[in-house]
Amino acid sequence: xxxxxxxxxxxxxxxxxxxxxxxxxxxxxxxxxxxxxxxxxxxxxxxxxxxxxxxxxxxxxxxxxxxxxxxxxxxxxxxxxxxxxxxxxxxxxxxxxxxxxxxxxxxxxxxxxxxxxxxxxxxxxxxxxxxxxxxxxxxxxxxxxxxxxxxxxxxxxxxxxxxxxxxxxxxxxxxxxxxxxxxxxxxxxxxxxxxxxxxxxxxxxxxxxxxxxxxxxxxxxxxxxxxxxxxxxxxxxxxxxxxxxxxxxxxxxxxxxxxxxxxxxxxxxxxxxxxxxxxxxxxxxxxxxxxxxxxx
Amino acid sequence: xxxxxxxxxxxxxxxxxxxxxxxxxxxxxxxxxxxxxxxxxxxxxxxxxxxxxxxxxxxxxxxxxxxxxxxxxxxxxxxxxxxxxxxxxxxxxxxxxxxxxxxxxxxxxxxxxxxxxxxxxxxxxxxxxxxxxxxxxxxxxxxxxxxxxxxxxxxxxxxxxxxxxxxxxxxxxxxxxxxxxxxxxxxxxxxxxxxxxxxxxxxxxxxxxxxxxxxxxxxxxxxxxxxxxxxxxxxxxxxxxxxxxxxxxxxxxxxxxxxxxxxxxxxxxxxxxxxxxxxxxxxxxxxxxxxxxxxxxxxxxxxxxxxxxxxxxxxxx
Numbered sequence: 136x137x138x139x140x141x142x143x144x145x146x147x148x149x150x151x152x153x154x155x156x157x158x159x160x161x162x163x164x165x166x167x168x169x170x171x172x173x174x175x176x177x178x179x180x181x182x183x184x185x186x187x188x189x190x191x192x193x194x195x196x197x198x199x200x201x202x203x204x205x206x207x208x209x210x211x212x213x214x215x216x217x218x219x220x221x222x223x224x225x226x227x228x229x230x231x232x233x234x235x236x237x238x239x240x241x242x243x244x245x246x247x248x249x250x251x252x253x254x255x256x257x258x259x260x261x262x263x264x265x266x267x268x269x270x271x272x273x274x275x276x277x278x279x280x281x282x283x284x285x286x287x288x289x290x291x292x293x294x295x296x297x298x299x300x301x302x303x304x305x306x307x308x309x310x311x312x313x314x315x316x317x318x319x320x321x322x323x324x325x326x327x328x329x330x331x332x333x334x335x336x337x338x339x340x341x342x343x344x345x346x347x348x349x350x351x352x353x354x355x356x357x358x359x360x361x362x363x364x365x366x367x368x369x370x371x372x373x374x375x376x377x378x379x380x381x382x383x384x385x386x387x388x389x390x391x392x393x394x395x396x397x398x399x400x401x402x403x404x405x406x407x408x409x410x411x412x413x414x415x416x417x418x419x420x421x422x423x424x425x426x427x428x429x430x431x
Numbered sequence: 432x433x434x435x436x437x438x439x440x441x442x443x444x445x446x447x448x449x450x451x452x453x454x455x456x457x458x459x460x461x462x463x464x465x466x467x468x469x470x471x472x473x474x475x476x477x478x479x480x481x482x483x484x485x486x487x488x489x490x491x492x493x494x495x496x497x498x499x500x501x502x503x504x505x506x507x508x509x510x511x512x513x514x515x516x517x518x519x520x521x522x523x524x525x526x527x528x529x530x531x532x533x534x535x536x537x538x539x540x541x542x543x544x545x546x547x548x549x550x551x552x553x554x555x556x557x558x559x560x561x562x563x564x565x566x567x568x569x570x571x572x573x574x575x576x577x578x579x580x581x582x583x584x585x586x587x588x589x590x591x592x593x594x595x596x597x598x599x600x601x602x603x604x605x606x607x608x609x610x611x612x613x614x615x616x617x618x619x620x621x622x623x624x625x626x627x628x629x630x631x632x633x634x635x636x637x638x639x640x641x642x643x644x645x646x647x648x649x650x651x652x653x654x655x656x657x658x659x660x661x662x663x664x665x666x667x668x669x670x671x672x673x674x675x676x677x678x679x680x681x682x683x684x685x686x687x688x689x690x691x692x693x694x695x696x697x698x699x700x701x702x703x704x705x706x707x708x709x710x711x712x713x714x715x716x717x718x719x720x721x722x723x724x725x726x727x728x729x730x731x732x733x734x735x736x737x738x739x740x741x742x743x744x745x746x747x748x
Contacts, residue, residue, distance in 0.1 A: 160551040160552065160553060163546045163549045163551055163552035164551075164552050164553040164554055166542070166543075166546055167543065167546050167547070167552055167554060167555065167558035167562075168554055168558060170539070170543050170558060170561075170562050170621075171554075171557060171558040171561035171562055172561075173618070174561050174562045174563075174564055174565050174618065174621075174622065175561050175564065177565075177573075177576045177577060177580060177618065178564065178565075178568070178576075180576070180579075180580060180587060181576050181579075184579065184585070192585060193584050193585065198587060240464045240465050240468065241465065243461040243462070243464065243465065244461065244462050244464075244465035244466075246461060247457070247458040247459075247461035247462045248458075248462075251455075251457065251458035253458045253459070256458075259462070259466070262469075262474075263465070263469055263473075266469070266473045268675060268725070268728050268729050268732055269473065269477065269725055269728075270675075270678065270679045270701070270721065270724050270725050270728055271679055271681075272679070272681070272701050272704050272705070272717075272721050272724065273476075273477070273480055273721035273722065273724060273725040274472070274473065274476050274477070274480075276476075276480060276483075276704075276708055276714060276717050276718055276721055277475075277476035277477070277479040277480040277483065277718070278472060278476050280479065280483070280714065281471075281475070281476060281479065296468070296471075296472065297472040299468050299472075300465065300468035300469050300472050300473060302469075302473070305465060331455050331457035332457065332460070335457070335461060356566065356567070359569055360569040360570055360571075362569070362570065362571045362681070362682040362685075363681055363682065363701075367705075367709065378569045378571040378572055378682075379571075381571070381572065381575060382571055382575070382685075382686055385575055385578075385686070385689060386689050395579070395585070398575060399579065402572050402575050402576060405569075405572060406567060406568050406572060409567040409568070409569075410564060410567045410568075412567070413563070413564075413566065413567040414560060414564075417560070417563070420626075423630045423631070423633075423634055
């Protein structure tokens, strides 16, 4: 598990100078565009479908836009007294607050593993790391029972708290701290008389920031995606995250096709903020620390 | 504090001891929250799952109908789960699904990553963003999305075939369910894996390529002989993620289940475990199933790492 000392990618390597003739450009470009098309089609489809009235949905050509977008959006937000807005807020809470806290906790732990040697360091680290391989269901069942015993099943806490610990995030934070926080700077801060905690907050954390953005994104998407835990923990629809909410709409919809329209608009709207966030934060990602972690 | 340092530097034991870092509780304090959460939500639940899996729900005499109580049953839950045909069929389906989804996801991710790294390709930024986009769509939402594209009544593909006078494409019938589900995993996973492999490609020093080109290496040979071997660690990692992800498939088939009769309540192992625990209300049995799945995941991961390590690093060590 030796961490790389430097995995920085040359982001603008001078590759444009490579001599390639015209013919060699067409095939690679075509393959990439086919891939892009494949990935975009369902997203385009859902937005087109969201604009259709119930009758059009099942009768007109699927990529022909309809004129009922506003009606559908109104239907969606009035469904069950506007529970959709509540689901969106819940997802934001589980994913946003959860990922933020998890990132801070993981950064502190990763920094501690990386910058201190203390008794039990390796044993604790590998113990935590082993948690990466545990299937979610293996944990979800005992987590459910423990939550039930302390009376927290069905509460916001029952979904939020288990999401705060991520072995993979701690592993990444350690790799990133190894690569980005030089021991010499910590040492000189110590000589200047700064306390260990002040060094962590004012020197360590800022230097780990790009890595923390990556961890935050991974955690955010992971929590936003998490279906199993809320499915098991929550009974009250008011506390559902957006994906679980839409799943229940669809399940009901199989007996009542009217609800398909609501599920479709709800799906379309739910992916807008996440796509925007990912495209915006893409440039701040440090994915090299993920792939660099295994380098021998 | 400054005086402290001076004192230590000029201390009687000399500078060696003095320069040693002062003993501090800081690492334990910084680790504190992570450790507490690790214990509460990972370590204790795992131990509890092991304990629970050795218990059984049995009807105990008393009252009019008897009451259900937890009693120690040893390995009975494991025996029952391991001899349960439905549980194993779940693994069988998982294997078929995984054999389609994992190689396709990794193969396409590698292919796209190589093309993104290929100087001749155009529209690289656009393609990269577009192929990555599905990563932003939660698995359950992606299943809903594709579900509508599979359902004969809303499918754009079936709309076309029906216009041509053919039947609707039976995406959700019979064995078609495997490629249909694998396609959802492929769609959602290829972009993220592509980015990891691509990032790994970009960290290879360009001098290596120049040297190879000087020796008359074509772009194609460059990709196969130099780039691919160098990104094996990244492939290994993405492979491991895909494999672990496959073993834990749950949300996708559960979401598609209302749309098709093909997907039973025990279609994959996790659905079987969910049914034991929450529909049949037998949490000990579910715990035993989960432990078996966890051990399986560990075994498969270790095997993969072992094999890959020999292939990837064997020559150098």
